[in-house]
Amino acid sequence: MTILRRGDVGAEVRELQRLLRLRGAALDLNAEFDAATLAAVMAAQSRYGLVVDGVAGPKTLAALQRDRKQAEHLTAADLQRAADKLGVPVAVVRAVNEVESRGSGFLPDGRPVILFERHIMYRQLRAAGHDADALARQYPNLVNPVRGGYVGGAGEHMRLAQAAAIDQACALASASWGLFQIMGYHWELLGFTSVQEFAEAMRMSEAAQLDAFVRFILADPALLRALRAKQWATFARLYNGPAYKENLYDVKLARAFARYDVEEKEPA
Template sequence: MSELNLASSVGIGGENQTDDVLAVQKALNTLQNKIGLDAPLAEDGHIDSDESESSTCLAIILMQRKIAGFKNPDGLISCNGMTHKALKKALVESAPTLSFFLPKITPEKGLKEEDFEQASQLLSCDVAAIKAVSEVESSGSGYFENDAPCILFEAHQFSKYSDHRFDESDPDISSPKWDRSLYVGGEKEYQRLYKAMQLDRIAALKSASYGRYQIMGFNHEAAGYDDVESFVRDMFFAESYHLIAFVHFIKSNSRLLEAIQSLDWPTFARYYNGPGYAENRYDEKLQAAYDKHNTD
């Protein structure tokens, strides 16, 4: 996990609401080796009546010493207090998204108006059309809060590219058919990708969509890259690379190119999002986003 949102204090003298305690237990287990926790905490949302002897409270004290640097830890995590902030920072830094591809870097986020204009010239389409795809695909941002590119891991693609070898052993990341229930969303998708990479790195990288325009890894050649590793690497560096990849990808497909030029959103949706686009009203969302940006 890489997020820790609390509604109340947790630990010695805390309010210790079940959901908050559970979130803290999960976070501390994620950092088990870093804080020197001998065994994982029971993730039950419960703190013993004798708080000073509670395993969760003792783990909080360990974390305060090892991570927050407290000389006199009090075993309490207050909402948005120093311990909470230190724990959140440690979770982000320990997240596999920032270590299994590259050393931690700060990407160049955002796109300038001239970036969109240049792309529109290369595609001979309206600037508002490109902005519409930007908005619908990733809510206008290519990165999560932890500076890793937005992704969505597709279990049915991993099953395909790994020759179905892991369908039985790892059904949460390898499925013969598309299954919406397997998504976990947001930064947590990297946990699924990381697990798949331990089984078959290349198949895993090909099986996720990346960045502002959510281009699938298996489309790396259409996006202008000889191999999927190079494609994924650039998605970590800058959002401008996301746009360049998008331009290459659209130009590689005549149906997509004609559709974005003519503002034929149903056709664009079909070839960009898949035949089930209508179920998610993808074409309608594109039309609405285009109408909004066309009046800016």
């Protein structure tokens, strides 16, 4: 996944500059992500209704290639609505979106990003009254008390379809969905009438995926308090688990927030 930032150099930056020039920017093709390139990227993001962060990731590159934003991608307005619901500055939501999201909520073929969890399928089947152990012996890659078996990308949808043939509701509940990888079994906590309704929402747009994340935070008072207080270590531990330190999630969140907070306070 190509992500280009200020300071990057090379052929990919030159291609970015070529696309920006094609869309009207006055740039030298110097293969350096310099101040002029940054300004052109931010102008393009604003024009296409994308989040204006100056980072040329998959969404920005796709918009430049198509000369339009894909309808399912997040916009700055989506982030502001999320911030209003959570009662936090938009810089907080932008930071969480940068650090905790998967970059894109959809695969190139238009299906939502998912990860099927076979150990959750085992648990869901047992709770639904199925003989999970017998099914685990028959379908160890789909039903298993031990996590694993991931293939990634579009292959996860194949695993989900195979699991759905066993029990659709259990299968949908056993996958994590979208930008923020919200588990399907949270459907009731998030206010959906069924796991099927939750899955359909996750297939709609990144805005719907962000809304599920917002609902998830609002349903957890400790998580919401940590976010509002900008207690990044506590938020990262509650959201990611004890392994958050290995990935420096708290440090990344603090740095991203500081950057966005400065940007928002700068005069127009």
